[in-house]
Amino acid sequence: MGFFTDTSVCIGCKACEVACKEWNMIPEDGLDFTAMSLDNSGGLSADTWRHVAFIEQRKPIGVQETGVGRPEGAPDPVDLGMPSFELPGASAGEEERGEFRWLMSSDVCKHCTHAACLDVCPTGSLFRTEYGTVVVQEDICNGCGYCIPACPYGVIGKREDDGRVWKCTLCYDRLGEGQEPACAKACPTDSIQFGDLDELRERADERLRSLHDAGIESAQLYGRDPDDGVGGDGAFFLLLDEPEVYGLPPDPVVTTRDLPSMWRHAGVAAAALLAGITATFIGGRR
Ligand code: SF4
Ligand code: SF4
Numbered sequence: 001m002g003f004f005t006d007t008s009v010c011i012g013c014k015a016c017e018v019a020c021k022e023w024n025m026i027p028e029d030g031l032d033f034t035a036m037s038l039d040n041s042g043g044l045s046a047d048t049w050r051h052v053a054f055i056e057q058r059k060p061i062g063v064q065e066t067g068v069g070r071p072e073g074a075p076d077p078v079d080l081g082m083p084s085f086e087l088p089g090a091s092a093g094e095e096e097r098g099e100f101r102w103l104m105s106s107d108v109c110k111h112c113t114h115a116a117c118l119d120v121c122p123t124g125s126l127f128r129t130e131y132g133t134v135v136v137q138e139d140i141c142n143g144c145g146y147c148i149p150a151c152p153y154g155v156i157g158k159r160e161d162d163g164r165v166w167k168c169t170l171c172y173d174r175l176g177e178g179q180e181p182a183c184a185k186a187c188p189t190d191s192i193q194f195g196d197l198d199e200l201r202e203r204a205d206e207r208l209r210s211l212h213d214a215g216i217e218s219a220q221l222y223g224r225d226p227d228d229g230v231g232g233d234g235a236f237f238l239l240l241d242e243p244e245v246y247g248l249p250p251d252p253v254v255t256t257r258d259l260p261s262m263w264r265h266a267g268v269a270a271a272a273l274l275a276g277i278t279a280t281f282i283g284g285r286r
Contacts, residue, residue: 001131001175002234003184003192004200005106006207007246008219010191012038012052012104019186020050023171027159037102043247044107046157049168050183053246055103103239105246106183106192109134109155109168110223111234112254117147117156119256132197132234133170141165152230152252170234197234204238216240222248229253 020026029047031040037054044051111133118126118134125140126147136156143163147156156167171181179185184194193200204221211219222243223233229252243250 001133001170001195002111002197002200002236003108003170003181003194004204004236004238005108006191006193006204006238007103007105008211008238008240009189010052010104010106011189012054012102013188014052015186015188016050016106016183016192017041017048017052019182020168023174023182024049024169044109044155044157046159046166049108049166051107053105053107055245057101057103057241059101103241103245105237105239107246108183108235110153110230110236111170113226113231113234114254115230116150116152116255119259120146120150122146129172131170131175133172135169135172136165136167138164138166150255152249152255204236207238
């Protein structure tokens with residue numbers, strides 16, 4: 001089971017962020033002015049398990065109505081004496097003002113098929129559920145923090161006041177009751193869809209095709225491919241631009257990928273060292 005987040009229909013209402021906080025009783029993490037458009041949480045953390053990113057771009061909005069042009073006959077803008085350099089829109093014609101779009105995307109833990117956070121957890125606090133998701137058991141986490149640098153997406157974080165790590169559980173408790181995760185339930189546009197991963201992939205492929213047919217060539221799926229560096233994400237996305245634009249790594253790799261070969265090399269080195277010491281010891285006794 002997993003998430004397909006279709007960012008092309010996200011309206012940035014943040015219902016998902018709020019529903020996640022409310023259901024999981026996640027503490028408030030600052031209602032700060034981040035200077036990042038309407039983004040007030042800045043990114044995923046121990047206290048933000050869904051994060052709605054707002055990206056402002058000087059690009060045509062595509063086939064949608066922009067809504068930023070003034071209707072015919074509308075009065076000219078009035079100077080209210082607020083601090084500003086010029087009247088709104090004075091330097092740009094209506095046409096240029098239409099060359100603006102907002103990308104909105106609700107990010108979340110990717111519930112990776114090969115999850116490095118799970119590989120490095122020494123206590124077994126992180127585990128793979130019967131739904132294929134990755135969950136932290138807060139009563140077992142000892143706060144060592146090994147999983148934090150292991151996550152290739154920078155998802156998991158430590159709550160400073162209790163020292164343990166926290167992240168999206170894909171509403172493990174709700175799944176057990178046959179309910180969908182709170183964010184998917186609350187999303188008014190179905191930007192967040194929950195379900196069987198194979199079905200979601202088919203739906204995503206179909207949606208991608210229709211966007212390409214509509215001329216939106218930049219649309220792409222992220223985390224959908226089971227052959228990528230993390231074996232595919234349990235939470236994947238339809239993006240309207242490159243992953244980097246959304247703050248996502250373009251080519252994520254499971255950070256524990258090289259561990260088996262490192263252990264092999266360490267084993268060979270240790271065996272060689274032991275053989276050397278033994279030879280020296282035997283040679284010294286002769
Ligand atoms: S995104 Fe990070 S925290 Fe989530 S399952 Fe993958 S490695 Fe673990
Ligand atoms: S609830 Fe849906 S539409 Fe609203 S911000 Fe979240 S993903 Fe976007």
